[in-house]
Amino acid sequence: QQQVKQSPQSLIVQKGGISIINCAYENTAFDYFPWYQQFPGKGPALLIAIRPDVSEKKEGRFTISFNKSAKQFSLHIMDSQPGDSATYFCAASMKSGYSTLTFGKGTMLLVSP
Amino acid sequence: DSGVTQTPKHLITATGQRVTLRCSPRSGDLSVYWYQQSLDQGLQFLIQYYNGEERAKGNILERFSAQQFPDLHSELNLSSLELGDSALYFCASSVSGENEKLFFGSGTQLSVL
Numbered sequence: 001q002q003q004v005k006q007s008p009q010s011l012i013v014q015k016g017g018i019s020i021i022n023c024a025y026e027n028t029a030f031d032y033f034p035w036y037q038q039f040p041g042k043g044p045a046l047l048i049a050i051r052p053d054v055s056e057k058k059e060g061r062f063t064i065s066f067n068k069s070a071k072q073f074s075l076h077i078m079d080s081q082p083g084d085s086a087t088y089f090c091a092a093s094m095k096s097g098y099s100t101l102t103f104g105k106g107t108m109l110l111v112s113p
Numbered sequence: 114d115s116g117v118t119q120t121p122k123h124l125i126t127a128t129g130q131r132v133t134l135r136c137s138p139r140s141g142d143l144s145v146y147w148y149q150q151s152l153d154q155g156l157q158f159l160i161q162y163y164n165g166e167e168r169a170k171g172n173i174l175e176r177f178s179a180q181q182f183p184d185l186h187s188e189l190n191l192s193s194l195e196l197g198d199s200a201l202y203f204c205a206s207s208v209s210g211e212n213e214k215l216f217f218g219s220g221t222q223l224s225v226l
Contacts, residue, residue, distance in 0.1 A: 043115060043203050043217025089156060100169045105155035
């Protein structure tokens, strides 16, 4: 059972453009939604995270938009750069208790020069 | 550099064999997580330890086992290996075990031939 569905599987964006990756979740008990960035040969690294008490969180060129009623959240990368080319994973968990992170299947982003 | 060390980086073995993957968490982190990454399944949570005790279990096969030692390093043992066990195995660590800010190692690439 896939509890976090991520789309698209791959994405090509021109330098300077906006990259948008979407995720949908099923478990309404989830209350922590991080995004991880993974470069080839490396492990995933936490990029940005949001809790459902806010609808948007921005850190530099990266923004998470959260829609609680639709059970969806998305990552927007503004002014995309070739250095942003990586695989991005959304994830979800419950903050309380011993919940573990459930990851989406990832989106491979290529930013063309 | 995440501060999480995984060894070996690459492992090639035959079906039916047993291997041990090792993980040293970041200094001060008490919790260790093991994930399996494959192209079709994405990042799958296997097991979590906190200060030497098993805290959560995911999609870990009975042929797989893990432990966390008093010095907090962890080992993942994979036995009776099958071709389908070929994957990238990641270890992650965190301070509290509450899933926030997981720091991933660079992974062990396991190839079962």
